[in-house]
Amino acid sequence: MKKLAGAFCLAAAISLPVIALGREVTFTTQLKNYGGDGAYVALYITDANGRYHETLWVAGEDTEYYKHLRGWARGSRQQRSEYDGLTGASVGSGRTLTVTTEVADVLIDAGYEVRVDTAVEDMRDNQADASVALTTDGAGKPVTGRGYVQSLRYDLQ
Amino acid sequence: MLRQLHSLPGLIAALLVVVIAVSGAILSLDPALERAGSTVPAAGQISVADLTQTLADTYPGAEQIERKPSGAIVVYYSDGDRVGADVVNPRTGQRIGAHEPSSFSRWVKNLHRSLLLDTAGRAAAGIVAVLMLVLTISGALLLAARLGGWRQMLRPIRGTPGQRLHGELGRAAFLALLLSALTGAYMSATTFDLIPAGSAAAPEFPAQVSGGPPRPVGELPAFQATDLNDLRELVYPFADDPTDVYSLTTRTGAGFIDQASGEFLAWQAHSSARRFHQLIYSLHTGEGLWWLGLILGLAALAVPIMAVTGVLIWWRRRRAMPKFSANSAPNAAQTVILVGSENNSTWGFARTLHAALIQRGERVHTAPMNQLAAGYRRAERLLILTATYGDGGPPASASRFLARLDRFPEAFRIPFAVLGFGGRQFPQFCGFATMVDEALAAKGWPRLLALDTVDRQSAQDFARWGDALGEAIGLELELEHTPARPRTTTLELVERSDYGADVQAPTAVLRFQAPARQGPAAGWLRKRHRLPRFEPGDLVGILPPGSNLARFYSLASAARDGMLEICVRKRPGGLCSGFLHALKIGDTIEAFIKPSPGFRPAAGKNPVILIGAGAGIAPLAGFIRHNAARRPMHLYWGGRSPQSDFLYEAELDGYRRDQRLTGLHAAFSRASERSYVQDKLVADRMHVREMIKQGAQILVCGGRDMASGVRQALNEVIESLGLDIATLQLEGRYREDVY
Numbered sequence: 001m002k003k004l005a006g007a008f009c010l011a012a013a014i015s016l017p018v019i020a021l022g023r024e025v026t027f028t029t030q031l032k033n034y035g036g037d038g039a040y041v042a043l044y045i046t047d048a049n050g051r052y053h054e055t056l057w058v059a060g061e062d063t064e065y066y067k068h069l070r071g072w073a074r075g076s077r078q079q080r081s082e083y084d085g086l087t088g089a090s091v092g093s094g095r096t097l098t099v100t101t102e103v104a105d106v107l108i109d110a111g112y113e114v115r116v117d118t119a120v121e122d123m124r125d126n127q128a129d130a131s132v133a134l135t136t137d138g139a140g141k142p143v144t145g146r147g148y149v150q151s152l153r154y155d156l157q
Numbered sequence: 158m159l160r161q162l163h164s165l166p167g168l169i170a171a172l173l174v175v176v177i178a179v180s181g182a183i184l185s186l187d188p189a190l191e192r193a194g195s196t197v198p199a200a201g202q203i204s205v206a207d208l209t210q211t212l213a214d215t216y217p218g219a220e221q222i223e224r225k226p227s228g229a230i231v232v233y234y235s236d237g238d239r240v241g242a243d244v245v246n247p248r249t250g251q252r253i254g255a256h257e258p259s260s261f262s263r264w265v266k267n268l269h270r271s272l273l274l275d276t277a278g279r280a281a282a283g284i285v286a287v288l289m290l291v292l293t294i295s296g297a298l299l300l301a302a303r304l305g306g307w308r309q310m311l312r313p314i315r316g317t318p319g320q321r322l323h324g325e326l327g328r329a330a331f332l333a334l335l336l337s338a339l340t341g342a343y344m345s346a347t348t349f350d351l352i353p354a355g356s357a358a359a360p361e362f363p364a365q366v367s368g369g370p371p372r373p374v375g376e377l378p379a380f381q382a383t384d385l386n387d388l389r390e391l392v393y394p395f396a397d398d399p400t401d402v403y404s405l406t407t408r409t410g411a412g413f414i415d416q417a418s419g420e421f422l423a424w425q426a427h428s429s430a431r432r433f434h435q436l437i438y439s440l441h442t443g444e445g446l447w448w449l450g451l452i453l454g455l456a457a458l459a460v461p462i463m464a465v466t467g468v469l470i471w472w473r474r475r476r477a478m479p480k481f482s483a484n485s486a487p488n489a490a491q492t493v494i495l496v497g498s499e500n501n502s503t504w505g506f507a508r509t510l511h512a513a514l515i516q517r518g519e520r521v522h523t524a525p526m527n528q529l530a531a532g533y534r535r536a537e538r539l540l541i542l543t544a545t546y547g548d549g550g551p552p553a554s555a556s557r558f559l560a561r562l563d564r565f566p567e568a569f570r571i572p573f574a575v576l577g578f579g580g581r582q583f584p585q586f587c588g589f590a591t592m593v594d595e596a597l598a599a600k601g602w603p604r605l606l607a608l609d610t611v612d613r614q615s616a617q618d619f620a621r622w623g624d625a626l627g628e629a630i631g632l633e634l635e636l637e638h639t640p641a642r643p644r645t646t647t648l649e650l651v652e653r654s655d656y657g658a659d660v661q662a663p664t665a666v667l668r669f670q671a672p673a674r675q676g677p678a679a680g681w682l683r684k685r686h687r688l689p690r691f692e693p694g695d696l697v698g699i700l701p702p703g704s705n706l707a708r709f710y711s712l713a714s715a716a717r718d719g720m721l722e723i724c725v726r727k728r729p730g731g732l733c734s735g736f737l738h739a740l741k742i743g744d745t746i747e748a749f750i751k752p753s754p755g756f757r758p759a760a761g762k763n764p765v766i767l768i769g770a771g772a773g774i775a776p777l778a779g780f781i782r783h784n785a786a787r788r789p790m791h792l793y794w795g796g797r798s799p800q801s802d803f804l805y806e807a808e809l810d811g812y813r814r815d816q817r818l819t820g821l822h823a824a825f826s827r828a829s830e831r832s833y834v835q836d837k838l839v840a841d842r843m844h845v846r847e848m849i850k851q852g853a854q855i856l857v858c859g860g861r862d863m864a865s866g867v868r869q870a871l872n873e874v875i876e877s878l879g880l881d882i883a884t885l886q887l888e889g890r891y892r893e894d895v896y
Contacts (some may be wrong), residue, residue, distance in 0.1 A: 035260050037267070050398065067359055070392060070404070074362050122258050124233035124242050125221060127395050146240050 024157035038090030042072035048111030068119035177458030185454025197228035210375030211250035226445035283345025333456030335773030340441035355430025360423035369417030377419030471526030487530035492520030497543030526555035549588025572605035657802030693779025708733035713775035724775035763790035773859030835870035
């Protein structure tokens with residue numbers, strides 16, 4: 001018993017500072033075989049009113065094309081400071097985008113949502129292709145998208 | 158220099174240029190196909206409001222409308238959990254079909270712009286576009302130089318079939334290829350931000366919206382004011398979000414529209430750089446300009462053919478140019494040797510001279526006369542070895558020499574010596590060498606040696622000149638020349654017909670075949686060896702036994718006739734004609750083919766006037782025999798006696814009956830009538846004039862005396878048309894094969 005209490009204290013001591021900063025979350029976005037060029041994908045968080053809160057990741061290199069990720073573009077106003085250091089290559093048909101990032105603890109279980117906007121050249125744009133509420137219970141449970149997204153899932157570390 | 162600029166990128170990038178051109182040609186079909194499948198209303202007929210109103214019924218879940226450059230209207234919609242994209246009729250809002258960009262087109266597009274290799278491939282495609290630009294411009298400059306200036310660009314192109322095809326396709330496709338290459342290079346430069354593309358207009362998202370209840374889409378003033386043909390893209394507000402707006406992109410700019418008021422909340426016009434970029438984009442892709450796309454695509458199809466012919470031309474030229482050991486660069490050499498050669502025999506002498514000078518420690522630059530460089534910085538002397546072609550004209554490798562000399566820097570003058578090669582039996586013996594010698598002297602160059610000549614490839618004449626040269630430059634030169642024996646094929650005489658013995662003009666029509674196969678393979682392969690390739694009008698070089706000096710005869714048959722046919726008049730004391738006349742069936746000769754692509758009927762349906770005398774009938778009979786298209790062909794021919802030397806009489810009768818030959822006008826100098834071929838031309842002048850008015854081509858084959866008689870007579874006949882032979886010659890309509 002004493003031993004167990006000691007272990008608990010140790011765990012709390014290690015995890016406490018982490019709780020203060022946020023939690024590591026891994027977002028896994030799997031795309032369908034939509035059969036087109038690489039998809040531009042914006043992964044972002046919205047608040048309880050559906051308003052843009054922050055950018056998690058933008059896949060796709062040509063900023064000229066970002067306006068097609070319409071919900072994200074509108075919320076972030078496409079300001080470089082919003083996505084600086086959070087961009088990478090576009091995601092091919094049938095491929096999976098995995099992003100691990102730190103999410104402030106206050107955002108979890110507080111009505112915040114994760115949204116994915118997608119766009120492909122010469123094909124349609126999908127605002128809120130997939131979205132899922134950011135809750136402790138919802139972790140690890142994939143949701144389906146309505147556009148190019150096959151499934152969206154997040155795992156709390 | 159210009160030639161290197163043309164062939165080097167051509168060789169390096171041939172394959173990539175072909176890939177990009179062919180994929181571009183395939184893509185060029187897309188705009189036209191898309192245009193064919195869509196209905197485009199006239200301007201002012203349908204507004205964006207009309208369309209959105211119609212779609213409100215047929216596509217309640219519409220999220221985005223796109224107007225393709227072809228005019229096709231695509232609606233992106235969601236229906237419950239399902240999303241889709243349809244092409245719709247703009248009048249009725251009804252579905253025409255699903256919008257499914259073909260994956261083949263997408264693959265071809267990626268091949269075209271990035272060779273399927275992303276960023277690195279895009280860079281490569283951009284470099285190919287620049288190389289293509291270099292090829293197009295340098296090719297046009299080369300062609301202009303070859304044809305004698307920009308004003309002469311539409312003149313017929315001469316040369317081998319490959320050269321003609323290359324030049325004619327290039328000329329036809331020039332503007333289209335220039336446009337494709339230029340716009341392609343521009344687009345690539347904008348991809349890599351080397352040129353600003355002018356970003357698409359993107360106004361700030363409005364901070365405030367009216368927030369009132371949304372009005373029906375058909376009643377929004379901003380949509381009513383926008384013609385459907387100006388629409389590029391319309392994005393609906395996100396479902397049930399009263400704070401969202403319509404995003405409208407048109408031909409002229411982009412803006413946001415309030416859901417409730419239907420007025421613009423923000424608007425920004427495209428920058429002029431952007432409009433320019435859009436114009437270039439349409440010019441390159443043919444999007445919105447489907448007919449231009451088809452023209453560019455068709456022109457792109459010429460590229461693979463030009464790549465193949467171009468590489469062949471380069472390869473042939475490379476092979477024809479003899480290799481020289483220790484050939485210095487133009488600016489390094491002390492001695493410059495320039496060679497004018499028609500059938501490469503003069504090159505043999507140049508090689509001997511080159512080797513002898515190298516042996517004495519000289520730095521030597523040897524090149525064809527056409528490659529007169531822009532300067533020779535260290536040169537101390539210029540030696541020119543040149544043959545003469547036809548009646549005092551330049552041989553093939555010197556055809557542009559005099560024009561180049563005109564542009565040569567005036568201040569540069571070094572001692573020169575010209576050595577002419579030819580045969581004294583011809584009236585214009587070394588005529589071109591004389592012309593070159595005088596042209597250099599007229600420019601003020603000092604003569605190192607007076608003009609000298611080598612008669613019939615005489616090794617003694619050459620050695621004598623070498624002694625004089627050595628003395629003049631203070632070197633001991635021993636020029637021992639043994640002519641290289643050309644590579645020959647063995648041919649066997651299979652048939653001969655003899656004419657003209659009674660009129661002291663023994664003439665034989667000789668037919669040869671490749672010898673029969675020997676050994677075990679003979680049973681199952683074709684019975685005889687294959688003949689080399691040739692057409693009527695080409696020449697066969699024949700080496701009489703014990704000589705390395707070929708005599709040339711015009712061919713009367715094509716290789717596909719299965720035999721090689723010539724017509725030989727026996728000359729008193731003639732080594733080769735005597736040898737040929739003594740041949741019996743089964744005897745063999747050593748021969749090689751020398752193509753003469755200039756001397757044959759030009760393509761087309763225009764009449765052909767064939768003029769010849771004696772054995773000169775051979776190629777003319779060959780042209781008639783191969784006149785499968787039955788174009789008008791008239792033969793004017795002169796012999797001695799209709800009873801004795803009427804060559805090909807029976808065949809010509811047959812050709813007249815089956816209309817391969819339209820008119821036969823034979824003149825005989827020892828018949829009661831006593832006339833020459835030029836007399837027949839004069840007697841028939843009305844008809845000859847008429848045919849020349851119709852664009853007739855004239856081909857003359859025979860001895861020099863006859864040829865000059867014919868020229869004189871024809872000049873008189875066509876004087877009233879305001880024409881002369883020199884003009885016809887420039888147009889490629891008068892060609893001679895004279896011996």
